[in-house]
Amino acid sequence: QSVLTQPPSVSAAPGQKVTISCSGRSSKIGNNYISWYQQLPGTAPKLLIYDNNKRPSGIPDRFSGSKSGTSATLGITGLQTGDEAAYYCATWDSSLSAGVVFGGGTKLTVL
Amino acid sequence: EVQLVQPGTEVKKPGESLRISCKAAGYSFTTYWIDWVRQMPGKGLEWMGRIDPSDSDTNYSPSFQGHVTISTDKSINTAYLQWSSLKASDTAMYYCARQRYGAYDFDYWGQGTLVSVSS
Numbered sequence: 367q368s369v370l371t372q373p374p375s376v377s378a379a380p381g382q383k384v385t386i387s388c389s390g391r392s393s394k395i396g397n398n399y400i401s402w403y404q405q406l407p408g409t410a411p412k413l414l415i416y417d418n419n420k421r422p423s424g425i426p427d428r429f430s431g432s433k434s435g436t437s438a439t440l441g442i443t444g445l446q447t448g449d450e451a452a453y454y455c456a457t458w459d460s461s462l463s464a465g466v467v468f469g470g471g472t473k474l475t476v477l
Numbered sequence: 478e479v480q481l482v483q484p485g486t487e488v489k490k491p492g493e494s495l496r497i498s499c500k501a502a503g504y505s506f507t508t509y510w511i512d513w514v515r516q517m518p519g520k521g522l523e524w525m526g527r528i529d530p531s532d533s534d535t536n537y538s539p540s541f542q543g544h545v546t547i548s549t550d551k552s553i554n555t556a557y558l559q560w561s562s563l564k565a566s567d568t569a570m571y572y573c574a575r576q577r578y579g580a581y582d583f584d585y586w587g588q589g590t591l592v593s594v595s596s
Contacts, residue, residue, distance in 0.1 A: 401582035403522070410572055410586040411514075411522065422584060454522050458581035463539045466512065466524040466581055 370455055370469035377475040382445050386472045388438040388455030398458045400438040402431055405452045405471075414453075415440060442474070450476045479503040481511075481573050481587035488593045489563050496559035497590045499573030506554040507531040510576035512583060513547060513558045517569045527576065528556060563594045 370390045378384040388400065402415040413422050415431035418438065430441040438455055455469040480502045489495050499511060512527040526537035530549045537547070549556045556573055571590050574583035 399580070399582070403583075405522075410589050411574075411583075412586070413577075413582060413584050416577065416580065416582045416584075452521075456522075456524075456582065465526070465536060465538045468514075468522040468524060471521040 369459070369467050370457065372453075372455060372469040372472045374470070375473045375475065377477055378445055379477050380445050380447060383441065383443045384445060384474065386440040386453050386474070388440070388469050390436055390457070398460060400431065400433050401456050402440045403454045403456065405454065407451070411454065445476050447476050450474055479575070479585045481575060481585055483573060483587040483590045486591045486593065488595075490596055491563055491565055491594055493563050494559070494561050495563055495592065496557050497571060497592065499556040499558075499587050501554045501556070501575070504575075507551060509578055511549070511556040512574050512576055514572045514574060515569050516572065516589075525558070530556065565594050565596075567592060568594045
């Protein structure tokens with residue numbers, strides 16, 4: 367079971383907005399940046415959001431990130447069928463077992 | 478252009494050894510950590526460990542410590558993930574990823590190597 371908790375699935379219609387949550391204990395999320403990855407079917411993950419709310423070059427502003435306390439949220443507006451993918455949050459775990467931790471992933475279905 | 482190139486598929490039998498590669502191009506190899514991430518069939522992403530190619534400093538997830546070894550060859554800009562004795566449960570997709578400088582996220586990923594272990 368992942369230390370970062372995400373809903374297993376979300377769905378919305380094309381053109382709508384969806385949010386995906388990522389929550390964890392304070393030692394996991396509280397003091398460290400959150401990143402988000404998109405994994406389209408059969409492909410490698412791609413960085414969508416880093417440092418909680420920054421987008422790499424080439425990522426459209428339909429994708430946004432936020433963080434408050436021990437929770438983070440990925441928002442996607444103007445949903446497209448091409449957004450159908452698995453989305454993962456991640457952070458650095460600075461506890462004794464230091465390393466990157468991923469959320470369990472959320473499958474987005476665009477109805 | 479930054480690229481991380483991995484072989485497509487490796488098919489092995491239980492008990493065999495394996496080393497898979499991740500060849501980097503388009504950037505200074507020794508400047509960025511390289512990480513390995515496992516994805517079992519139909520499952521999520523799991524961080525395995527990382528290596529600093531400049532000095533071979535490594536960190537492993539407790540879940541993988543002692544089961545795999547991460548290494549690099551700076552002369553050919555290549556990182557490796559190896560097993561000494563594979564198990565059927567090692568069947569998975571393995572991705573290498575470049576850690577963004579000074580951060581703990583991954584800005585470039587390899588296309589993944591599918592490791593299939595079956596008798």
